[in-house]
Amino acid sequence: MDTLVEWEAAGAIIDAGGEITGSVPVGAGMAATVRIPVPGTNGLAVELTPRGWRPRGGTTSTLFIQDATGRRHLRLDYGHNVATGRVDFHWNQKGVAQQFGLGNHAPAGPGGGALYHGARYFRHAGRLLMVVGVAADTYSVVVSDRPFRQLAIVTGGWAGAWAGCKLVGAAGAAGGTLVKPGGGTAVGGLLGCLVGGASGYWAGKVLTTEAIELGEEVVRRIVEEISAREYRDNSPLGGPRPSSGSAVPSAGRAQ
Amino acid sequence: MEAITLADNPPDPAWRPLKLPGWRCDHLLWPRRADGEAGPPAATVAALAAALGAVADTLFLAEAAAAPRRLPAPWSLRRQGAPAVIGLVRTRDPALIATLFDQPGFDWTQRGQMVWLFPPDAPPCADAEILATMEEDPPAALPAACTGLLRPGTDGDFAELATRDAALRAAVLAALSQPRAPTPRQ
Numbered sequence: 001m002d003t004l005v006e007w008e009a010a011g012a013i014i015d016a017g018g019e020i021t022g023s024v025p026v027g028a029g030m031a032a033t034v035r036i037p038v039p040g041t042n043g044l045a046v047e048l049t050p051r052g053w054r055p056r057g058g059t060t061s062t063l064f065i066q067d068a069t070g071r072r073h074l075r076l077d078y079g080h081n082v083a084t085g086r087v088d089f090h091w092n093q094k095g096v097a098q099q100f101g102l103g104n105h106a107p108a109g110p111g112g113g114a115l116y117h118g119a120r121y122f123r124h125a126g127r128l129l130m131v132v133g134v135a136a137d138t139y140s141v142v143v144s145d146r147p148f149r150q151l152a153i154v155t156g157g158w159a160g161a162w163a164g165c166k167l168v169g170a171a172g173a174a175g176g177t178l179v180k181p182g183g184g185t186a187v188g189g190l191l192g193c194l195v196g197g198a199s200g201y202w203a204g205k206v207l208t209t210e211a212i213e214l215g216e217e218v219v220r221r222i223v224e225e226i227s228a229r230e231y232r233d234n235s236p237l238g239g240p241r242p243s244s245g246s247a248v249p250s251a252g253r254a255q
Numbered sequence: 256m257e258a259i260t261l262a263d264n265p266p267d268p269a270w271r272p273l274k275l276p277g278w279r280c281d282h283l284l285w286p287r288r289a290d291g292e293a294g295p296p297a298a299t300v301a302a303l304a305a306a307l308g309a310v311a312d313t314l315f316l317a318e319a320a321a322a323p324r325r326l327p328a329p330w331s332l333r334r335q336g337a338p339a340v341i342g343l344v345r346t347r348d349p350a351l352i353a354t355l356f357d358q359p360g361f362d363w364t365q366r367g368q369m370v371w372l373f374p375p376d377a378p379p380c381a382d383a384e385i386l387a388t389m390e391e392d393p394p395a396a397l398p399a400a401c402t403g404l405l406r407p408g409t410d411g412d413f414a415e416l417a418t419r420d421a422a423l424r425a426a427v428l429a430a431l432s433q434p435r436a437p438t439p440r441q
Contacts (some may be wrong), residue, residue, distance in 0.1 A: 049336075050336060050365060051336065051360075052336050052359070052360045052361060052362050052365065052367045053316070053332065053335055053336045053337040053338075053341075053360060053361055053367045053389075054335055054336055054365055054366055054367045055335070055366055055367075055369075055389070055391075055392035056335060056390065056391055056392040057271070057366070057392035058335075059365060061365075069359035069360050070336075070359075070360070070362050070365065070367075071357070071359050071360075071362060073362075073365075075365075077410070079267070079269070079409060079410075080266070080267035080268070080269060080409055082266060082267075082287065082409075082410065082412045083287065087269075092293055092364065092410055093291075093292075093293060094292060094293040094294065094362070094364055095292070097290075097291050097292065103291030104287075104288070104291055104292060104293040105287075105410070
């Protein structure tokens, strides 16, 4: 692995080769921004922002399991609850009661507050870490002595992160639903995406690097073979070069 | 409980009402749905749609693909989740009015809907006036020809009816107290 940045004073995010690694920020960023599918729910996905227009006052919810338009959704909300007459943490749902077994305005329970605040902080932190990851990778491309190669590698990393988030996140969401529909779905999906995104990023970069090096090796061997043939053809020991378009055997030509 | 009841104060103490000179706010309440779903029950939707259609031209936000009128959303509304093109429906048909409670991209239960009321002979209002209404919460400006505004309350569990025309207010309230029309298609 090329050493792209000599950054001795850096902390744990520097790998043995001296390259800034973006697994953690990319993984967290993916979880904060990517739609994490929930299997078997006809298009629902875990997200940290609502779908559809809402007025400037915004939403009082921080966690959403929703379809692409927001028409069907389960969201974790805080505010006046018409069912209890109090201000509390509660689930609001529309069209997904069968999937999660939660009625509209169902109280979120003891962990609801922690999940509500955790989702909000994770959304902000994840986006910030995503920016850090993008900046780090951009820097690695700019300072690289082979920028196009490095660009291909980081692109492979981001593609791997996206795929890892989707796959492992979906598995996490499915597993979380078995434990606790609704809250468990969201936690499993987000954690799965974080792990899958980070590992997918690493795997994507490794695979892309391997593919590039394999390609470079193939090209190198082809060039070597061509050079060797030209040498044989032009060598005094091999006799005159045959005329173009015909292979004329020459007596005494070395093979 | 009746399909719709009238209240001076909203059930949510933190609700921020419309505050424009000359406008009066009432609050329409209804029972929770027995099936545990969000949004007003079918009887409430039918009563409200029939009442609004009987007294005014109703303009509401809709999915652009099926809407007769479309306007491009500015970046400020796109940041609030609006689609690139906002659809608008202006009608007095109760069956169409009832669909405002379930429009993709403009979810009533997340306060993503807005209903403007106009006199039957009012001309179409400009796009800029519609967009200006959507910029602030509660709205800081309304179209000049608009005489009423219906906004979803917290979680869509009630509605704020704002009127600047006493006759319109009386007509709407009278229409709400009439026997309900047949349940419209939704």
